[in-house]
Amino acid sequence: MKRKLGMILSALSVTGMVLTGCGGSSNGPVASKGSEESTSPSPSAKTEPSVDQKVEIFSWWTGAGEEAGLLGLIELFSDKHPDIEVINAAVAGGAGTNAKAVLASRMQGGDPPDAFQVHGGAELNTGWVAADKVIDLNDLFAEEGWNEKFPKELIDLVSKDGKAYSVPVNIHRGNVIFYNKKIFDDNGLQAPKTFDEFFAVADALKAKGITPLALGDKEPWTATMLLENIMMGELGADDYKKLWTGEVKFDDARVTSSLEKFKKMLTYVNEDHAARNWQDASQLVAEGKAAMTNMGDWAKGYFTTDLKLVANEDFGWIETPNTGDSFMVITDTFAIPKGAKGEQAAREFLKVLGSVEGQDVFNPLKGSIPARIDADKSKYDSYGQETIDDFKVSKLAPSLAHGSAAPEGFATQANQVVNIFVTNGDVEQAQKALVSAAQASGIGK
Numbered sequence: 001m002k003r004k005l006g007m008i009l010s011a012l013s014v015t016g017m018v019l020t021g022c023g024g025s026s027n028g029p030v031a032s033k034g035s036e037e038s039t040s041p042s043p044s045a046k047t048e049p050s051v052d053q054k055v056e057i058f059s060w061w062t063g064a065g066e067e068a069g070l071l072g073l074i075e076l077f078s079d080k081h082p083d084i085e086v087i088n089a090a091v092a093g094g095a096g097t098n099a100k101a102v103l104a105s106r107m108q109g110g111d112p113p114d115a116f117q118v119h120g121g122a123e124l125n126t127g128w129v130a131a132d133k134v135i136d137l138n139d140l141f142a143e144e145g146w147n148e149k150f151p152k153e154l155i156d157l158v159s160k161d162g163k164a165y166s167v168p169v170n171i172h173r174g175n176v177i178f179y180n181k182k183i184f185d186d187n188g189l190q191a192p193k194t195f196d197e198f199f200a201v202a203d204a205l206k207a208k209g210i211t212p213l214a215l216g217d218k219e220p221w222t223a224t225m226l227l228e229n230i231m232m233g234e235l236g237a238d239d240y241k242k243l244w245t246g247e248v249k250f251d252d253a254r255v256t257s258s259l260e261k262f263k264k265m266l267t268y269v270n271e272d273h274a275a276r277n278w279q280d281a282s283q284l285v286a287e288g289k290a291a292m293t294n295m296g297d298w299a300k301g302y303f304t305t306d307l308k309l310v311a312n313e314d315f316g317w318i319e320t321p322n323t324g325d326s327f328m329v330i331t332d333t334f335a336i337p338k339g340a341k342g343e344q345a346a347r348e349f350l351k352v353l354g355s356v357e358g359q360d361v362f363n364p365l366k367g368s369i370p371a372r373i374d375a376d377k378s379k380y381d382s383y384g385q386e387t388i389d390d391f392k393v394s395k396l397a398p399s400l401a402h403g404s405a406a407p408e409g410f411a412t413q414a415n416q417v418v419n420i421f422v423t424n425g426d427v428e429q430a431q432k433a434l435v436s437a438a439q440a441s442g443i444g445k
Contacts, residue, residue, distance in 0.1 A: 054085040055345035057334075058113035060099035062092040063279070065301025069366035073169075076361050077352045084345050089113055097219060107133055112337035114346040118166055120157035120331040121404025122411075129160045134335040136163045140347060146354060149372045153396050157404060158333050166333035167354045170368035172296045173387055174328035174399050175229045175320040178303070179292040180285050181313065183210060191318040195233065195261055198321045202268045205291050212268040214290035216276030220419040225401040226265065226294045227418055231258040233322030237395035240326075244398070244405045246444015250434040259427045266422060274422075283307070285315065294320060296330055296402075300383050301367025311383040327394035330402040331371060410441035 061070040067090070074086050091099035096117075103116055112133075118124045128134045141147055141164050147155065150168060158166045179191060187208065192198040202212035217223040232240040234254045242248040243255075270290060273281070282299045284290035286307050293299065300317070303309040319326070334353060336346045352358045359370040360379045369380065369388050377385055398404035400411060414437060421430040438444065 053083060053345070054087060055115065055342045055349050056087040056089050056113040057115050057349060058089045058091070058099070058103060059117035060091055060096035061117070062090045063306075065298060065305035065365055065367050068305050069301070069362040072361045072365055073353055073358055076358055077349055080352060081345075081348055084348065086349075107337060110339065112340050114340045114342035115334045115336050115349055118333055118335050119399075119403040120154070120166065120168060120333045121398050122407055123403030124158060124166055124333065124335065125160045126407045128335060128337075129165050133337055134165050135338055135340075135343070137165060137167065137336070137350070138163050140164075140167070140350060144351060144354060149374055151371075151373060153329075154331060154371055157329070157331060157398070166335035167350045168331045168333045168371035169353045169359060170332050170363050170366060171371050171391060172298060172330040172332070172368045173390070174225060174296045174330050174402065175232060175323045175326060176297055176299075176317050177292050177294050177320055178282070178285060178299055178315055178317050180288050180290070181316045183288060183291045184316065191316060192321060193318065193324060195321040199264065201291075202265075206268060211270045211284065211290040212292060213265060213270075214281040214284040214293040215266075215269040215273040216278050216281030217273050217419075217422060218275060218277045218280075220415040220422075221401045222278050222281070222295070223422050224415050224418045225296070225399070227258065227262050228400045228405075229294060229320040229323060229328060230261050230265070231255065232326055232328060232397055233320060234258045234261070237323075237326040237397045240397050241405075243438075244400075244443060246438070249444075250438050251431060255434070256427065256431055259421070259430055262421070263425045263427060266425070297367045297383070297387065299367065301365060304367065304381065305365050311381045317383060325395055327391055327396050328399050329396050330399045330404065332368070406443065407441050410437050410443060413437035413440070 057074070059070060061067055070088070070090065074088060077084075078086060091102050099117070103113075106112055118128065146167070154168055154171070155164060158164050158168060177191070183205070184191065187204065189201050189204060190197075192201045205212040215222065215226070231243070231254075234257050235243070235248065235252075239248050239254070243250065270276070270281070270284060278295055278299065279302060281290070281293050282295060282302055285293045286303060286309060300311065303315055304311060309315055334350055336343055336350070340346055353362070354372075356370075356372055356375055359372055360376050363370050363375075364380055364384065369384055369391060377388055380388065400406055400414060403411060406414075414434065417430050417433040417437065
């Protein structure tokens, strides 16, 4: 087990900014509720607080709507459990890159937090579950009735061999294009539903000197996310999922076509894309300096919570080309490490974040929709309500860029392939590299 966890830490150290995740700020850490100073006893205190009187929550939620959501969740928990001090151990860094490296180091060093953020799917199951570093939560699921409150497909993403290992707090949609409504209205344009429509709209915008597509790939996962959405549009959700089982190979002609479309889309992006992160790219759209951006709906949380824009007035949205019937699922979940000092307090925290009340506090701020099927739809804006409805009827697919679709080794290599491709546009080279990465990662074996 130590060898496997060591491999995880090694991969995190080597890949650096290539690792993926949703949201995250690149601006420095935020102050924690319950810093080391505040957890120290006062001179008059007779004893240290017991381990069950504090809980350390580890995440990468430090900006762009997500921090507001996390703080709202912590406030709700503190109202319900005033005797338990919350230590907000959020680690800043785009896409969770820094947080994942810190977490791996702490887990290997025997100093785990009490609960930590992890994406459902491969990131959880082929990482921490396979390394035997998280506890089985089946009893908590049964106690809280979650097996009837979370969709089966979502429970599958947080389970391995019939055991649940983390609790979903939300569902994000990854296959979304957000666009500036004023730019589209002023130029008589309709949001594009197909690849042909996208390129026609992009040409019209470019001819008027407007940047058609904002991209911020300072961390390569944003470009990988664009590619995975193109692949889902080319293959369809069902065959896209077969890429991760080996039933569809990466030398498929539709993967070739996806790379060709990806190359063409890159001709419409802002010239400074490599110097920007996803928030910077989204801000270009908010300010009318670019027309569209492809991003998960944490961008919607950024628009509404941070920039105070109004959904369906200041900005619009549409599924990425040819994916109107599909839903690229990204789910943030929390697991409890084995050996956590505050395990019982962490269980109480997971109960709150898995509750209707907790999810309805968190998700409207974060931009995501609730993981529960019985949440209060009226608490969500027009985007949230539409997405809640879409989730129920769409074909669901796991995200490569956010750790759900494939083993970490493949995701790391795919990010590297995309990073090179954005620079040189060599379709043949990129496809061969993806084929090799799939073979090396054991996909299909």
